[in-house]
Amino acid sequence: MGSYQIIPLKLQFSNAFLLKGEKIALVDTGVASDLPKLIKLLAVHKVTLKELDCVLLTHAHGDHVGNAKQIQDEFKCPIAIHPADVDRLKEGYNGKLKPVYAGTQLITKVVPQRFTPVTDNLTMIEEGPLDFFDSDIQVFHTPGHTPGSVSLGIDSENVLAGDLLIGGYLGGVFRSHIARYPYFADSLEEVRTSTKKLLAESYQTYYLGHGGPVSKNSVKGLIQG
Numbered sequence: 138m139g140s141y142q143i144i145p146l147k148l149q150f151s152n153a154f155l156l157k158g159e160k161i162a163l164v165d166t167g168v169a170s171d172l173p174k175l176i177k178l179l180a181v182h183k184v185t186l187k188e189l190d191c192v193l194l195t196h197a198h199g200d201h202v203g204n205a206k207q208i209q210d211e212f213k214c215p216i217a218i219h220p221a222d223v224d225r226l227k228e229g230y231n232g233k234l235k236p237v238y239a240g241t242q243l244i245t246k247v248v249p250q251r252f253t254p255v256t257d258n259l260t261m262i263e264e265g266p267l268d269f270f271d272s273d274i275q276v277f278h279t280p281g282h283t284p285g286s287v288s289l290g291i292d293s294e295n296v297l298a299g300d301l302l303i304g305g306y307l308g309g310v311f312r313s314h315i316a317r318y319p320y321f322a323d324s325l326e327e328v329r330t331s332t333k334k335l336l337a338e339s340y341q342t343y344y345l346g347h348g349g350p351v352s353k354n355s356v357k358g359l360i361q362g
């Protein structure tokens with residue numbers, strides 16, 4: 138099917154993305170208080186929530202799924218997530234976050250750890266073509282940050298990697314094009330394995346949930362460093 142424009146939507150704590158092509162998808166949704174800003178940013182690109190064909194969730198953390206329930210209820214919009222993160226989404230809780238860096242635990246005091254759960258009518262996305270939306274988009278199961286984290290290969294050049302990695306410091310305020318390990322990871326070893334899996338693909342640009350985008354070279358530097 139068609140090609141997609143990848144439009145980053147910078148929200149309070151995280152980036153969401155608008156995929157605009159033959160169909161329209163929103164990738165991640167920010168925290169609940171981001172909703173007015175999300176609507177405004179979509180309007181800049183002449184899209185309303187009503188027009189979304191689906192919401193794709195890269196993983197079930199509150200800074201990415203905070204508006205999923207509302208969008209599902211109000212617009213009957215399909216919400217898609219990997220099965221390994223469904224429990225957290227249904228519980229409405231990030232779970233216990235394992236910090237990767239000293240001091241990261243402080244972030245949990247600022248960013249909401251609980252969110253409105255989404256309990257029914259979920260669409261499952263697993264490794265392989267994203268058949269229910271556009272089979273040219275490739276889903277990669279890239280666990281590590283969470284068990285059900287996914288990355289979405291949009292075309293041969295561009296991948297949306299969620300929080301598998303982050304770009305720069307302070308949510309991308311400084312050196313946002315430098316690839317780094319995420320603030321939290323259930324398993325850093327798995328983050329490394331998942332990153333290597335993406336590096337074996339053709340993607341040159343990695344769009345991330347915090348900071349970024351980062352280049353393939355920057356990601357290589359992180360993994361080899």
Ligand SMILES: [Zn+2]
Pocket residue numbers: 196198282300
């Ligand atoms: Zn996360």
Ligand SMILES: [Zn+2]
Pocket residue numbers: 151198200201300346347
């Ligand atoms: Zn995040």
